[in-house]
Amino acid sequence: MAAILCQISVISEFVQTKTNSEVKEMEEKQYYIKIKETQVEVSKELFLEYMKMHDEERNDYRRDEYHRLVSYNNLDIDDVLGIDTISDYQYQDIADLVHQKMQLEKLNLAFDSLSTKEKWMISQVFYHEKTEREIAKELNITQKAVNKQKQKILAKLKKMIEK
Numbered sequence: 228m229a230a231i232l233c234q235i236s237v238i239s240e241f242v243q244t245k246t247n248s249e250v251k252e253m254e255e256k257q258y259y260i261k262i263k264e265t266q267v268e269v270s271k272e273l274f275l276e277y278m279k280m281h282d283e284e285r286n287d288y289r290r291d292e293y294h295r296l297v298s299y300n301n302l303d304i305d306d307v308l309g310i311d312t313i314s315d316y317q318y319q320d321i322a323d324l325v326h327q328k329m330q331l332e333k334l335n336l337a338f339d340s341l342s343t344k345e346k347w348m349i350s351q352v353f354y355h356e357k358t359e360r361e362i363a364k365e366l367n368i369t370q371k372a373v374n375k376q377k378q379k380i381l382a383k384l385k386k387m388i389e390k
Contacts, residue, residue, distance in 0.1 A: 248381060330388070337387035345380045 244262040258274035259266040269277070291298075340347065353355045366373070 287337045334384070337384045340387065341380065341383070345383075347378060348373075348376060351386075 256271075258269050258271055260269050261267075261275065261276050338349070341349070348362065351362050352359070359370045359377065363370040363373045
């Protein structure tokens with residue numbers, strides 16, 4: 228019985244020392260991230276998060292390459308940034324805004340001068356987005372007649388706006 232107990236204690240010490248050495252190896256394992264040509268030691272959690280982000284960036288790059296997307300940085304020339312060579316469609320200067328506002332005012336005045344039937348026709352086409360065929364059905368006339376009336380009204384509006 229004493230021999231069995233002795234063997235058990237030797238085995239448990241062996242298992243315990245092996246487990247302790249494995250823990251030391253895990254504790255001793257060091258993680259590095261390269262920052263500007265310098266290796267910086269970091270924790271395991273930070274290293275794993277960094278690698279996750281790195282993999283995502285690499286996948287994004289591959290996806291962009293597959294879809295043939297071009298970065299603005301690739302358009303850089305000497306002192307001119309690539310992003311500056313592309314016009315900003317959302318940017319409008321004050322002159323454009325004033326001109327647009329004046330055109331809208333003219334359009335509103337011209338629209339107000341139309342007859343009730345003409346206003347109804349324009350509102351059906353442009354605001355309610357009905358087709359000429361649908362309007363023709365409501366009015367019991369042909370689609371060609373609706374088109375002719377619409378063209379006549381639009382020409383009238385254009386003439387009033389250009390005054």
